[in-house]
Every structure is written in C-alpha cells, then in structure tokens.
Amino acid sequence: MPVITSRNHPLVKQLIKLEGSSQYRGKTGLTLLDGIHLIQIYCSVLGNPENLIVSQSYMENTGNEHFLTILCGHTPPKISVVSDALFRAISPVKTPTGILALITIPPLQKETGRGREVFSVMLEAIQDPGNLGSILRSAAAANVRDIYLSQHCADAWSPKTLRAAMGAHFFLRIHVNCDLLQISRDFPGTVIATSIQAAKNLFDISLAGPVAFLFGNEGAGLSKELIQTARENIVIPMPGKTESLNAAAAAAICFFEKVRQDRDSALTNIGTK
Secondary structure (H helix, E strand, O other), X not given: OOEEOOOOOHHHHHHHXXXXXXXXXXXXXXXXXXXHHHHHHHHHHHOOOOEEEEEHHHHHOHHHHHHHHHHHOOOOOEEEEEXXXXXXXXXXXXXXXXXXXXXXXXXXOOOOOOHHHOEEEEEOOOOOHHHXXXXXXXXXXXXXXXXXXXXXXXXXXXXXXXXXXXXXXXXXXXXXXXXXXXXXXXXXXXXXXXXXXOOEEHHHOOOOOOEEXXXXXXXXXXXXXXXXXXXXXXXOOOOOOOOOOOHHHHHHHHHHHHHHHHHHHHHHHHHOO
C-alpha cells in the first residue's frame, strides 16, 4: 500500500483543514475521529467511516492490520497510509494513536411521536470543547435524547469535543445554532434553569415527566431572557466553600437526579401493583 509523504497531498490538506476549522467542517459535513475507541463506537452504531487514515508504523504492525480487518468486516473502508512524521502533523493530539477516521457528520434522524420530548438539554454559549464533550457524555449516559446548542457554543463536532464525549455523539440528537428562547417556550414539559442565584433546591423539586435542563456559559451563566422561559429555577446545594461548579459537573448532577427520581418512581409503581 503506497505511503503518503507530502504535506501537499489533497487528503492531507483536507485533514488539516478539518482539524482546525469549524467553518470547513460545517461546509463539508465531515469531521475526524481520533483513536480506536471512538472509531469502534462509530462503526458499531453507524457502520464504516469514509476513510481510515493510519500511520506507516501503525500499518506495519501485523496485529493492527488484523485488528482493522476485524473492525471493518468484509467490506473495509478506504485506508490511507501516511508517514509517521506527517501523521503527527495531521493528528489533533500531541501523542497520536496512529489511527484517524474521516467521517460524515450524521444527519438528524426524524422521530415520530413525542419520545424525543421526554428528556432534553439546552446549552447556551458553552465555550469550552472539553466541557461540551463532558456534558454530552453525561447526557448520553443518563438517556437524554435531544441536545440543543445555541449560537456561539463550541463546535459539537470538533475533534476536541468528540474526544471529550467518548462516543456520546452517536447516541444523541444534536441540534446546532438553535433559537433556545423559542425551543424553551415550546417545550411540552418542565423547563428547568440552573442558577446560583436561585432559591429552589434541585433535590426538592419533582423531575417527573418530560424535562429540559438549561445550562449557560461557563462565566456568565444563563441569559435573563432564557431564565424567564423556565418553569423552575434551581440551584445545586453546595455545603462546601466553593461558590460554583464546573458546567459539566453541574449538568451531570442534574441529569442523574432525574435518573434517580425516575427509578424511584418506577419502583414505587411496581410496588403498588
């Protein structure tokens, strides 16, 4: 298999642009997955990627070549081999794993009925890709279905966000550039804003039925306009001496309080039958 060694190769130019430009990702509808874990999850959920890009040393490892055969099955995707030095230039991480996947950003699948309204999250101007990815990871674990991102959020499909989310993207419906004010007003359930100035406690309100949590910018929090669309405005109790929580930590606490309440409600219903 030929080895790509030139930085001027069209594929290499494309990969460098995809790694560094959200505008280019949006224009092409493509992005990059770094590392075998993300690629495995993608393949298990959505099938083969557009192209696998591997370093020369990765491909020369007999075990890796055999693994790729198992991963991709009988109809492998296109595999492009690049020199180790060039792979380091392409990779979005400082210590490359030796394998990348070029994928098409999955389109939103239409859903029938009201299932998508059961558990949703709205994010306003979350700036840090790591925070956004961590929120997505917790959301997928808690069985959130729909994520709505405002304008000026970090790019949901950047390599950094994808790494932080650890495959969560492929189990969520991610809506970008949303009008959160309208979505919040139209949500057919309880919209809950999180704010350190709120009087109500997360653990003292009911999270039964369809719920949508609102989370705001790491520094500024939620806008007043968006808070006003919420039915509930809550705070997470913090008996310690810190003034606030990381956005991703706050989101995870809220998500799993919803999980806990739903579980307890289900157990109660079983016990009364």
